[in-house]
Structure formats: structure tokens, C-alpha cells
Amino acid sequence: MSMLEKKSVSGPGTIVGANVKLVGTLYDASEIVIHGKIEGEVNSDKNISVTETAYVKGPVNAETVQIAGEVHGSITATGHLEILPTGKIFGSITTKDLNIRSGAIFVGKCNMPEGEKQLNLDKTEKEISQKEEETDYEAE
Amino acid sequence: MYYYIMETAGKKTAVWQEKVKDILGDLGIAGETVAPSPARTIEELAQLGVVKGYNTIVAVGSQKLLNKVASVIINQKENRDIVLGFVPEDFTGSVAKKINVKDTQEACLALKQRRLETIDACMVEPNKFFLTEATIENSQAVDIYLTIDSLKAGLPANKITIKPGIALYVSDFSIKPKNKGFLSFLFGKKTEETSDIYSSFFQCETLRVDSVDEILSIKADDEIITKTPAIFHNRPKALKLIVSRDIINSKE
Numbered sequence: 001m002s003m004l005e006k007k008s009v010s011g012p013g014t015i016v017g018a019n020v021k022l023v024g025t026l027y028d029a030s031e032i033v034i035h036g037k038i039e040g041e042v043n044s045d046k047n048i049s050v051t052e053t054a055y056v057k058g059p060v061n062a063e064t065v066q067i068a069g070e071v072h073g074s075i076t077a078t079g080h081l082e083i084l085p086t087g088k089i090f091g092s093i094t095t096k097d098l099n100i101r102s103g104a105i106f107v108g109k110c111n112m113p114e115g116e117k118q119l120n121l122d123k124t125e126k127e128i129s130q131k132e133e134e135t136d137y138e139a140e
Numbered sequence: 141m142y143y144y145i146m147e148t149a150g151k152k153t154a155v156w157q158e159k160v161k162d163i164l165g166d167l168g169i170a171g172e173t174v175a176p177s178p179a180r181t182i183e184e185l186a187q188l189g190v191v192k193g194y195n196t197i198v199a200v201g202s203q204k205l206l207n208k209v210a211s212v213i214i215n216q217k218e219n220r221d222i223v224l225g226f227v228p229e230d231f232t233g234s235v236a237k238k239i240n241v242k243d244t245q246e247a248c249l250a251l252k253q254r255r256l257e258t259i260d261a262c263m264v265e266p267n268k269f270f271l272t273e274a275t276i277e278n279s280q281a282v283d284i285y286l287t288i289d290s291l292k293a294g295l296p297a298n299k300i301t302i303k304p305g306i307a308l309y310v311s312d313f314s315i316k317p318k319n320k321g322f323l324s325f326l327f328g329k330k331t332e333e334t335s336d337i338y339s340s341f342f343q344c345e346t347l348r349v350d351s352v353d354e355i356l357s358i359k360a361d362d363e364i365i366t367k368t369p370a371i372f373h374n375r376p377k378a379l380k381l382i383v384s385r386d387i388i389n390s391k392e
Binding site: 012013014015016018019021022023024025026028035036040051 | 290291292293294295296310312337338339340341342343
């Protein structure tokens with residue numbers, strides 16, 4: 001059974017040491033902490049923490065993602081994404097809650113689906129209120 | 141009926157074994173007791189217990205003995221539920237803690253009460269099992285290649301611990317500063333312990349360990365069980381182990 005197919009594991013999660021070089025898809029239902037180098041996809045149902053010494057080349061997907069190291073690839077955080085002052089991201093990010101600290105490097109596109117939804121909602125509300133105002137004015 | 145396998149006794153162990161036999165007799169669960177000799181190994185004795193039709197085989201002694209008996213029971217092709225019991229000689233071991241017994245009396249009482257827990261085991265190819273942990277240790281860090289399920293990893297390490305589950309701990313102590321500064325000792329700075337970024341932890345179903353420069357021994361309870369390259373498989377719920385009644389109560 002591959003790590004990708006692994007059923008949910010209740011436990012301390014995965015820790016990749018600073019002197020480790022990994023190739024492949026890493027999945028853990030619990031938290032993943034990366035101090036080392038990974039070439040491949042990193043997926044977690046909970047948190048992923050890419051620390052200062054870490055280098056990831058590949059997509060990163062989790063509920064909460066914290067970046068203090070270097071990531072070359074897309075990042076999707078269904079919850080919160082935080083880029084710390086030492087963090088470097090070269091790739092697109094998708095999240096609904098974003099925090100980029102001063103000193104961080106981010107080169108890529110940022111998608112906030114929740115924000116887009118909100119924007120569309122605001123637009124629709126504005127259009128409706130405008131139409132209502134116009135109808136009131138015509139009635140008068 | 142119970143079938144007890146005891147280790148070859150030294151003077152000190154012989155006294156303890158007699159004590160165990162007395163307690164078992166008092167509890168009314170005395171059975172056939174055997175000990176290895178030049179003619180019969182532990183594995184052969186365990187096999188004999190299986191052939192004779194015993195449903196409860198008890199290892200009395202070290203965790204090393206327990207692993208050997210467990211290997212025989214798990215390797216049985218017959219679909220017969222053989223239960224493993226353990227009376228540990230040393231109560232600080234991981235299995236003694238797992239079955240939650242603190243002394244010989246408690247361990248024997250647990251056998252009588254027969255509360256069963258199905259436990260995981262780790263298999264080392266071709267057919268050895270262990271319930272405790274296997275370690276690879278070297279004084280200096282060596283380059284190790286691991287295949288953790290579908291992941292490939294390369295790293296220098298001087299200690300690797302593999303536990304049933306499979307839980308894999310990898311450490312490289314050579315990188316860490318060996319001596320704590322006097323001032324940090326005085327003022328309680330914990331930076332060295334808290335910033336252990338050179339240790340790794342993985343959970344997997346299958347693990348392969350390769351070493352390039354030298355062949356490394358893999359030990360379980362001070363006994364070499366295999367050498368690199370080695371392949372480990374998780375065997376969930378491989379065995380029924382007798383545990384203390386308290387352990388069930390505390391879970392409830």
C-alpha cells in the first residue's frame with residue numbers, strides 16, 4: 001500500500017529531518033513537518049509546516065500551511081496559509097485566509113476563491129440595489 | 141491448557157523460574173513447561189506446542205524469547221487461534237508496559253484472567269516477526285537509503301528504530317552538538333533539544349532499508365535478526381496477546 005493510499009493514521013504525523021532527501025508523493029492524514037528536501041507532492045488532511053531549512057519541489061496541499069523554507073510549486077491551503085519572513089514561494093497559491101509576513105518572497109499568482117465569491121456577491125447586491133433605486137425613481 | 145516456554149536458566153533465573161512455577165500452580169494454571177536445550181531450540185519447542193494442540197503458549201523470560209515464540213505462532217498456516225502469553229523477566233521492557241504488568245504475580249494473574257488484545261507485529265523478510273522494536277545502530281553516521289512505501293529517501297543516520305505499525309524513527313546524533321554549554325545548563329536553555337531538526341519520523345506499511353558502504357546488522361532485543369538490505373512489512377492484528385485486566389478497564 002502506498003503512502004498515497006494510506007488510510008487515516010492517528011499519530012504524531014510525519015517529520016522529515018533536515019538531512020533527508022525524499023522523492024515521491026508524501027501523504028499523511030496527520031501533521032507533516034518538513035526540515036529536509038522533497039521532490040514530489042506533499043499532502044496532508046491537517047497541517048504542513050515547511051521550516052527554514054526545508055526545500056520542496058512540488059505541489060503542497062493541506063488544510064493549514066506554514067512556509068518558512070523554499071517551495072517551488074503550487075500551494076493549496078483549504079484553511080490558512082502563512083508565509084513567514086524566511087519563506088520563499090515560487091508558484092501559485094490558493095487559500096481563503098492568507099498571511100504574508102514582511103521579508104517573505106512570493107513569486108506567483110494568488111487565488112482566493114472565497115474572496116472571488118464575496119466579490120461576486122457584492123456585485124450582485126450592488127446591481128440589485130441600483131435596480132431597486134431606479135424602479136423607485138421611475139415610480140415617483 | 142497452557143504451554144510454558146522458559147529460557148535456559150542461570151542460577152538467578154532458575155530461582156525466578158521456580159517462583160513463577162509456584163505462582164502458576166497456586167493460581168491453578170500450571171501446564172506443560174519446557175526449556176530449550178542443545179537438542180531443541182526455542183522455535184522447535186514453540187512448534188511442538190502448536191503441534192500438540194495447545195491454544196495458549198506462554199513465553200516466560202526475555203523479550204527476545206517472546207519474539208521467537210511469536211514468530212512461530214504467527215507463521216502457523218493453520219487457521220487456529222493460538223493465544224500468546226508473556227511473563228516478563230524485566231518489567232521495564234516495552235511489552236511488559238504494553239500488557240500493563242508490574243511484577244511476576246500480576247503477569248501470572250493476567251494469564252489466568254485471559255483478557256485478550258489483538259496486536260500488530262512487524263515482519264522481516266523472509267519470515268521473522270517482532271513485537272518490540274528493531275534497531276540499526278552505528279557509532280558514525282552512514283548513508284542509508286529507505287523505501288518508505290512508494291517514497292524513496294536518502295539520508296545519513298546512525299540510529300534507526302523500527303516499531304510495529306510500522307513506525308520509523310531515524311536520528312543522526314553526529315550533527316548535534318555533543319556538549320551543552322555550562323551557561324545553558326545553568327540557565328536552562330533548551331534550544332538544543334527543541335531544535336532537533338535532524339530526526340525523522342515516518343509511518344508506513346512496507347519499508348526497505350539499504351546501506352551502500354557497509355552491511356549493517358539489524359537487531360531486535362540485542363539479537364541480530366537480519367542484515368541490510370532488509371524489507372519490513374506491517375502485519376496489523378497479527379496476534380492475540382494476553383494483557384492485564386486493568387488495561388481493559390482503563391480503556392473503558
